[in-house]
Amino acid sequence: MSEFRLPSLGADMDEGTLLQWLVQPGDTVHKGQVVAVVDTAKAAIDIEIWQDGTVQALQVQPGEKVPVGTVLATLLAPGEAAGAAPPIQAAQVAPVPPEMARAQAAASGAAGEAAPIPAQGPPPPPPPPPTSAAGPAPLPTLQAAVSGLRLRVSPAARRQAEALGLELQGVAGSGPGGAITLADVALAAASASASASPVRPAASAAAPVAGPTAGTPATDRQAEIRRAIASAMSRSKREIPHYYLLETIPMARAQQWLAEANAGRPITTRLLMAALQLKAVALALRRYPELNGFFIDGQFQPAPAAHIGVAISLRQGGLIAPALHNVDQLPLDALMPALADLVQRTRAGSLRRTEMVDASITVTNLGDQGVEAVLGVIHPPQVALVGFGRIAPRPWVDAAGGLCVMPTVTASLAADHRVSDGHRGGLFLAELHEQLQHPEEL
Amino acid sequence: MKKTTYREALRAAHREALLTDPRVFIMGEDVGRYGGSYAVTMGLLAEFGEARVRDTPLSELGFVGAGVGAALGGMRPIVEIMTVNFSLLALDPIVNTAATLGHMSGGQFSVPLVVRMATGAGRQLAAQHSHSLENWYAHVPGIRVLAPATVADARGMLGPALADPDTVVIFEHAQLYNLEEDLPDDWHCDITHAAVRRAGTQLSLITYGGSLPKTMQAAEVLASEGIDVEVIDLRVLRPLDTATIAASVRKTHRAVVVDEGWKSGSLAAEVMARIMEECFYDLDAPVARVCSEEVPMPYAKHLEEAALPQVPKIVAAVKGVLNV
Numbered sequence: 001m002s003e004f005r006l007p008s009l010g011a012d013m014d015e016g017t018l019l020q021w022l023v024q025p026g027d028t029v030h031k032g033q034v035v036a037v038v039d040t041a042k043a044a045i046d047i048e049i050w051q052d053g054t055v056q057a058l059q060v061q062p063g064e065k066v067p068v069g070t071v072l073a074t075l076l077a078p079g080e081a082a083g084a085a086p087p088i089q090a091a092q093v094a095p096v097p098p099e100m101a102r103a104q105a106a107a108s109g110a111a112g113e114a115a116p117i118p119a120q121g122p123p124p125p126p127p128p129p130p131t132s133a134a135g136p137a138p139l140p141t142l143q144a145a146v147s148g149l150r151l152r153v154s155p156a157a158r159r160q161a162e163a164l165g166l167e168l169q170g171v172a173g174s175g176p177g178g179a180i181t182l183a184d185v186a187l188a189a190a191s192a193s194a195s196a197s198p199v200r201p202a203a204s205a206a207a208p209v210a211g212p213t214a215g216t217p218a219t220d221r222q223a224e225i226r227r228a229i230a231s232a233m234s235r236s237k238r239e240i241p242h243y244y245l246l247e248t249i250p251m252a253r254a255q256q257w258l259a260e261a262n263a264g265r266p267i268t269t270r271l272l273m274a275a276l277q278l279k280a281v282a283l284a285l286r287r288y289p290e291l292n293g294f295f296i297d298g299q300f301q302p303a304p305a306a307h308i309g310v311a312i313s314l315r316q317g318g319l320i321a322p323a324l325h326n327v328d329q330l331p332l333d334a335l336m337p338a339l340a341d342l343v344q345r346t347r348a349g350s351l352r353r354t355e356m357v358d359a360s361i362t363v364t365n366l367g368d369q370g371v372e373a374v375l376g377v378i379h380p381p382q383v384a385l386v387g388f389g390r391i392a393p394r395p396w397v398d399a400a401g402g403l404c405v406m407p408t409v410t411a412s413l414a415a416d417h418r419v420s421d422g423h424r425g426g427l428f429l430a431e432l433h434e435q436l437q438h439p440e441e442l
Numbered sequence: 443m444k445k446t447t448y449r450e451a452l453r454a455a456h457r458e459a460l461l462t463d464p465r466v467f468i469m470g471e472d473v474g475r476y477g478g479s480y481a482v483t484m485g486l487l488a489e490f491g492e493a494r495v496r497d498t499p500l501s502e503l504g505f506v507g508a509g510v511g512a513a514l515g516g517m518r519p520i521v522e523i524m525t526v527n528f529s530l531l532a533l534d535p536i537v538n539t540a541a542t543l544g545h546m547s548g549g550q551f552s553v554p555l556v557v558r559m560a561t562g563a564g565r566q567l568a569a570q571h572s573h574s575l576e577n578w579y580a581h582v583p584g585i586r587v588l589a590p591a592t593v594a595d596a597r598g599m600l601g602p603a604l605a606d607p608d609t610v611v612i613f614e615h616a617q618l619y620n621l622e623e624d625l626p627d628d629w630h631c632d633i634t635h636a637a638v639r640r641a642g643t644q645l646s647l648i649t650y651g652g653s654l655p656k657t658m659q660a661a662e663v664l665a666s667e668g669i670d671v672e673v674i675d676l677r678v679l680r681p682l683d684t685a686t687i688a689a690s691v692r693k694t695h696r697a698v699v700v701d702e703g704w705k706s707g708s709l710a711a712e713v714m715a716r717i718m719e720e721c722f723y724d725l726d727a728p729v730a731r732v733c734s735e736e737v738p739m740p741y742a743k744h745l746e747e748a749a750l751p752q753v754p755k756i757v758a759a760v761k762g763v764l765n766v
Contacts, residue, residue: 155723155726159724182695
């Protein structure tokens with residue numbers, strides 16, 4: 001018998017609410033099959049299962065909010081007889097998951113944060129590999145890398161901080177040995193609510209009484225997304241030494257190629273400049289892998305492929321940057337519908353697990369809103385963010401030294417100076433520049 | 443409500459037992475003519491006669507074994523052992539017989555024996571009369587172990603102990619016999635629960651027996667410094683009332699265990715382990731304990747005092763946990 005546990009769907013997720021089971025006890029399941037829908041702070045996520053087997057028992061009922069690592073269901077391996085072991089009650093494992101949740105959160109996110117190791121119980125199951133032929137997802141290696149200094153926090157303070165969604169990094173400890181105590185947490189929470197910075201999101205018990213059942217779901221979701229953003233961005237600015245580079249890129253060739261390519265296409269299959277830009281970023285990353293990956297526990301972990309987080313604004317406010325997988329390997333004709341599908345599903349609130357956790361760099365495009373350029377905030381534990389401003393006709397000096405009018409875009413790179421330096425960042429932008437001059441090769 | 447000593451309360455309890463149940467009799471070294479090593483049974487021989495208050499030879503193995511036999515035979519014997527150190531000679535009838543027969547006979551036999559003994563140090567009786575070995579008995583399934591630490595419990599625990607169908611071992615700390623307190627009009631009590639002797643918010647002091655008065659004094663000292671602690675008296679050392687301990691620790695988030703036993707393998711260790719099992723996520727600091735130094739109890743007064751838990755040690759331990 002094996003256990004199917006609630007996976008972490010992002011650095012900032014500590015718990016989730018089971019919305020729906022798509023399987024019943026006795027059902028045969030296959031690796032990769034979507035078996036449940038879980039509501040996180042950000043969206044309703046389809047959860048896949050990562051082994052073949054038969055569902056033995058469902059341990060968590062729809063509507064229950066449980067910590068990451070909680071056993072959702074027990075599975076019998078193919079050929080295993082039922083009743084080999086008694087099903088484990090969710091309540092029995094309840095004391096374990098908070099630690100696990102933190103460990104997972106740390107694994108998938110906590111750059112520089114003390115990374116707790118599960119103190120007891122079996123380690124969480126290895127996170128699943130990505131759906132497509134992407135090679136191994138970053139998570140497994142990251143999880144193995146969990147180690148390092150552990151903050152001295154009393155168990156009660158740790159639990160209280162999680163309930164409040166409070167980051168303990170940097171909180172002064174007044175207990176024995178400098179440990180952070182309940183009183184320190186209360187103090188930090190008071191100052192956090194005053195300054196509103198170190199609140200961590202998906203420990204969404206921040207509004208413990210206002211769970212999904214209280215208030216209007218839309219309001220809660222919005223508030224939780226806001227908290228998630230606040231947390232991730234606060235952490236980013238606290239921990240990541242950003243450096244910023246700008247490059248003005250002429251876009252005449254890309255625009256012309258795009259116009260020609262779209263001329264013969266029906267509206268539904270037309271390409272957008274955003275797709276070209278994503279592909280150009282992905283190809284440029286091949287030569288600058290230090291911009292594509294994660295900074296975990298003081299170490300850079302390169303990503304195996306260009307899973308680009310596409311910043312997608314939500315109609316009700318806020319944004320999510322889910323992963324578009326293997327952008328470097330997708331031809332534009334496949335990339336475009338994948339991008340459209342991702343945007344549509346993001347706004348509908350139905351993303352997949354891997355899309356929530358795999359993004360290894362983010363691309364944000366605020367050109368549509370008319371801004372000249374964007375200097376982005378890196379989404380931890382990623383190490384870089386590429387921004388595109390508005391494409392507009394601007395004065396340009398051509399190769400012959402003459403002045404002309406040229407559609408240009410300002411591309412920016414915000415990168416983590418712990419991992420890369422401005423020199424390499426600059427070369428990356430030059431490579432991006434070059435890629436966009438050869439749209440036919442994208 | 444009237445002022446009563448612990449000794450008087452015990453004597454009243456024995457007298458009541460002898461008066462109300464003809465199956466009850468007392469035996470032990472010097473319980474009759476001498477009136478008991480600690481004068482608990484003083485006067486009872488004259489009142490109830492030799493059949494019911496019986497002096498025994500100096501043979502713990504013999505007279506505790508006889509008590510087991512009498513209990514099996516339908517009597518309700520109260521066997522007094524002079525000190526827990528001597529009771530080691532009677533471990534066999536208690537651990538191998540009294541504690542097991544109910545189980546080994548599939549419930550056909552019970553051993554309704556009460557074994558009372560003095561325990562603890564503080565009277566310069568040195569290393570063979572002063573130890574606190576309650577945990578040896580609290581380790582054993584099949585018996586119940588009590589530690590009355592108040593006059594009311596001294597008065598109230600014997601009745602339920604005699605009514606228990608299984609063997610009950612009662613530890614009376616030798617320093618408590620002269621304790622004088624108000625005996626409430628209703629001194630009846632159970633022998634299943636721990637008691638909150640003082641309510642507090644910042645830390646739970648958990649203790650039992652002879653350490654209770656010291657712990658209460660420490661709580662007073664701490665209160666005078668603005669530190670509000672709760673005091674839990676375990677009362678029942680087996681089975682431990684884990685629920686009361688856990689409820690207190692969940693409230694205060696901190697605990698210090700005070701136990702006159704040596705800390706290795708002590709009741710304090712057991713209490714700490716249960717707190718860890720039940721309340722880990724409620725703890726705001728590591729649990730601490732104040733135990734006796736790990737030496738055979740010294741004879742010299744200053745060394746004996748130094749070896750035992752004392753009020754300043756308890757206060758210091760509490761402040762260490764609170765980091766104040």
